[in-house]
Amino acid sequence: MKQGLSLRVSQHLALTPQLQQSIRLLQLSTLELGQEIQQMLDDNPFLEVQVEDVGEEFGVAAADARAPDEGEHEAAYEGSTASMETASTSSAESETPDFGEDQAPNWEGDGTTETVPDDGEWGGEAPAARRNAGEDDEVDATDLARGNESLQAWLHRQALALRLSELDRVALRYLIESLNDDGYLEERLEDIAASLAPDDLEQQEELVHRFTVALRLLQNLDPPGVGARNLAECLMLQLRAMQEATPGDEVCPFAIKVCQQPMDLLAKRDVKRLAQLCGGSDAQVKSAITMITRLEPKPGRRFVDAERNIIVPDVIVTQVGRGARANFRVQLNPDVVPRLRVHDVYAGALKAHRGEGHQALQQRLQEARWFIKNIQQRFDTILRVSSAIVERQRNFFIHGELAMRPLVLREIADELGLHESTISRVTTAKYMATPFGTFELKYFFGSALGTETGGNASSTAVRALIKQFVAAENAKKPLSDSQISEMLKEQGIECARRTVAKYREALRIAPANLRKEL
Template identity: 70%
Template sequence: MKPGLSLRVSQHLALTPQLQQSIWLLQLSTLELTQEVEHMLDDNPFLERTTEEAEREEFGLAQADAPAQRDDYALEDAQYAGPASTDKTSTSSDADGGDVAAPVDAAPDWDGDGSAALAPDDSEWGGEARARSGQGDDEADATELARSQESLTDYLHRQALSLRVNDVDRAALRFLIESLNEHGYLEDPLEELAAGLAGPDALEEQEELVHHFTVALRLLQSLEPVGVGARGLAECLTLQLQDLARRAGTHLADQDIDDETVQVALRICAQPMELLARRDVRRLMQACGASDERVRAAIALIGRLEPRPGRRFADVERNLIVPDVIVRKLARSSGDGQPQFSVQLNPEVMPRLRVHDIYANALRGHKGSEGHAGLQQRLQEARWFIKNIQQRFDTILRVSQAIVQRQKNFFTHGELAMRPLVLRDIADELGLHESTISRVTTAKYMATPMGTYELKYFFGSGLGTETGGNASSTAVRALIKQFVAAESPTKPLSDSQLAEMLKEQGIECARRTVAKYRDVLKIAPANLRKAL
């Protein structure tokens, strides 16, 4: 084959490291962004915090609000058409159908816009976002305070110290306490716990351990909270009812509960739990030999017990939501009398960064020295990081402003006034890709006069109405919640009745759709909502 030269014209689009970082920062939550900023401050010597204001760069909000051009849509599609999680490999497309892949192992090149030369004054790279003011060392952190509560195991160990038992039983009690789950239940049988300690072949040792565990279990179930150490729901409820029976002379004297009701409740707990869950009063009457009134009173008593004794000790992680955007209602109104709202970024979540002047000037004075090229690339990386953070907040602000404009009725009248809204609507209005809107609205929160909501909350599909319009699924769920709140406790509304009531409001909603929305709202079915 004869060698030769040929020319070929092709188009090449690639996700540069700058674009990859921009997409990556856009999808991070506030907490994740804070961690990423801290990592960059530790890793890049050219990046530092600042407390001073700096002028916004030309790539800021003013330019972001410029009308989108046709070429911008093409580039946007190339950047964001992939999945939400950004790959670290570059993608490209060839005009004649062939794919040209960028080298995966190539070092990141932060000279993407051709501005590799050092700026005369690198202090201009900064002031994009304010960081939360650091608290003093002596000030307590809210999250640490939330986690400082006593755990269930510590509470039980502290009670066990007051018990007068021998060392073997005390060790067995300690082992059972450590074997409880977060709800206070002992899930593993005593035989399995003994076999795990003694081994499968030591049968005599297993029997001895089971004996000590049985004694320790009785001790454990005598501790507070009542019901701890139960092997199941029935035993947990039984332990609490037995405690009520022991205190019937004092604790129950001022309540509408008598000893007979407690005894019927104990017999109900001895039956299969499915009967209690279905509130099958007729079969419970037959099984317990009690009257209808007494069984209903016993079921009501059981409903007041705690099915999870360890609930109040659960170390639930309390996520303190810090909003990214703050919406305030203005005192003035528009010309048509509609209320006006201001949409602003929360300064508490905006890290204020800049390029380190001293290091940048030192690098400028040592051009051509060893390692100069590598340091220059780190400087450019710092510049791009600041720029991408600014673009992240600019995009969040633009999307939030568009959401507030579309859902203005919600901020005035509440959930029932929510309009149908999909990602495509905001994407078309702002000239962005749907995947960009999806990243912006995930794990980003907006503080409003109605409360704090995730940006995704304002999006919802539409249901058809008799007038030919659409009703937001969020508004329909709010309407269902309103109907259930106003229903009669003795005659709760079924899903079919709720669908009929929605139809009376002009909203076409199938029964199965009502059931789905009811499950989302965590509303029990009609038979479980019925008051006894």
């Protein structure tokens, strides 16, 4: 093997720690950003929350050293985006060599947050998000559900009124705790017994017997249908409870027969086939189906302590004026904009005293400064993109979703001098409060469908039309996808039947045969 030396010139792109942090903060949701800020507050002693009521949204000015420059960045969050411009990054920064895993990130810098207009180096598109309630004296299940009492607690309360042996009480408690959020018992009794006594068959048989008795008790508790192993059993338990309450009802017994048939026939509302299997008339099947549709397929639904995820918008759009002269003010939600600053006392002490560990502390100080500036840049970018969206979708903010126009990420990216991936990150998990409700920023982007006049219609507007057509249809003769397609053509919109079906499914609208009123 012959050895030699050679000289080769090459170029490569390296993301600095500052830019990496800026990218990560940009794609975080409001909740994730709050967690990131809390983590940074815990880790970095130079960072603190600005508690006093001052005019500026960020304590960025305090990051530069002694005294904060009051109001330096206040104007950026007044809702005006005319002065928002993206400057170019210095060539020296773009040529920063990549650091190894064993080398700590270097947060030294000149304190700027400028990025190149074409930020294609930001990468590809970002991907498109039990409380223990107190006791209540009320005995109504609905009121208890509103009080956030769990299904298990409600069932345990009823079980206290039963006179049971200790073993049966324990078995009933075990089954209650084994229910899922919908009130179903997903595990087989044999599997539960095998898990409790894996090596003793005789004990398993005894446990199965105990659990069988406990299951009968459980299925007689409120709400009706609880403890069922499948949907058919859940419906039949509710029908039997109705039959006991109204012994003379003739529909309940036949509805139980219908539930004993394959569930896919009931889902398809195959009246003819169900009438043959149950030995009844079409009218009886229709009456039974009508009764079944009034039942609750998930008995535990009203007890589920589903966290009410109230969406906090990142941007608020308010209308100024009316009619054709209406203008829209775009501003950041002050509730989601953090107020951070560099701790003046610690920063001053570090500058006055140079000793052991000074360099490491200086790096943490610079890290705090960059973190504040990157957060400000994140909100600046969100505000700029939101303002561009409002300008492009002005008709939506006046007339609603029927006036939505086609819009793609590239249009906003070209207008703001950013990369498509940046727009994708900004519009993911970021929300805008509008006069028509709160929407994710991605909602305002939609593909185009051709019209007879040669123009384009937004897919969002077409979905809104489909929703209107279905809402106004005759329940006994619902519109098919083909009929909806023809109605759209009458409106001048070319939309194939398959496209209508796709939009209908996206809107969670059932097919015509399932929407038909019996």
